[in-house]
Amino acid sequence: MVKVENKTDLFDRIAWNIVIPVVLLALVGLYSIYFAAIDDPSHMGSPIKSVVMQGLWYIISLAIVVFVMQFDADQLLRIAPYIYGFGIILLIAVLFFYNRGVAGDTGAKSWFKLGPISFQPSEVMKPAFILMLARVVHEHNQKFAHTIKNDWLLIGKMAGWLLPIAILLKLQNDFGTMLVFIAIVGGVALVSGISWKIIAPMFAAVFVLAAVVIFMVTTPGGQAFLSHFFQAYQFKRIMSWLNPATDTSKGAYQLWQSMQAIGSGQLFGNGFGKLSVYVPVRGSDMVYSVIGESFGFVGSVAVILLYLYLIIQMVKITFDTRNAFYSYVSTGVIMMILFHVFENVGMSIDLLPLTGIPLPFISQGGSALIGNMIGIGMILSMKFHNRDYMFSQAGDF
Known part of the structure; x- marks a missing residue:
């Protein structure tokens, strides 16, 4: 660990261009959580x-x-490897000690309950997996030149470390979280040096597969086949996404109410704390509807631009460190946050199907916040130790 000589040195080593946008997003989160709780008649507690x-x-x-x-x-x-192993142990443990109440409501066996506190271990598994994936890619690239054969070997290694997580998340019935891990793998693969002769067809295949699955959901025969892999509520979410106006009182109620709330904000919003449209689970999954209704299109875009600024600063720090391992870590963290933002905002406005993916640093809840903040900590360590690794021969690009 680095030795800090004085307070000025410590201050200079902190990436304030990362800290400040995270703090601003946290303030937006506290505002949104407060007024979401006021607006929700079913909310427990003040x-x-x-x-x-x-x-x-x-x-x-x-x-x-x-x-x-x-x-x-x-x-x-x-x-x-130790952090990854600990995460796997938690994912196994939650299958036996899951929150029965949450499982009864959602079907997902992915939450621990510790007294009044619930915790989702898959959230802290995300940064653990990012570290392990970065290590795998870094060590592979140090040992092997980039040939088609070696690139396929690297893909096999990445898939091998993802497989236990995929199996455990399937057993937990948590498909939404699995999508985040797939996005992390996709992002790291893009910067790992794997040939585009492999990357391009694989990404194309993923999009084609997604399109085929969506089409099959719209047909009775397709649903019968897919029922071996997906739950009935997941079919309903896709159908609600494709045509939310057909079931506004049941399956698409949450989505429809979110769209109504965001639309009511129009250009500049209804004003600070003025919420008139009820949206279920507004403090967590649908927190973006609070921003849209309060501050309108301008405020909603401002929040997205704040995320964009944060991601750009992460990329800058990565290039400043000139360390290959760090670049894979930061790419994983960026993809994790980027996918969360894209999916959460997208599902709030019917751009994407509903999933239980929170908005980073804003949505209510501790598990996702801790997972994202661990990622931020790893990004901050890049500048904090920049002097030690700026000219590291082993990790230079």
């Missing part, structure tokens, strides 16, 4: 309690960020 609890999660996450950023590239590289 809005103040919701904000205080989320504030405590931010404090815990901040402590985790400070801890994680102390690790340099060599240390992260060494501990990656």
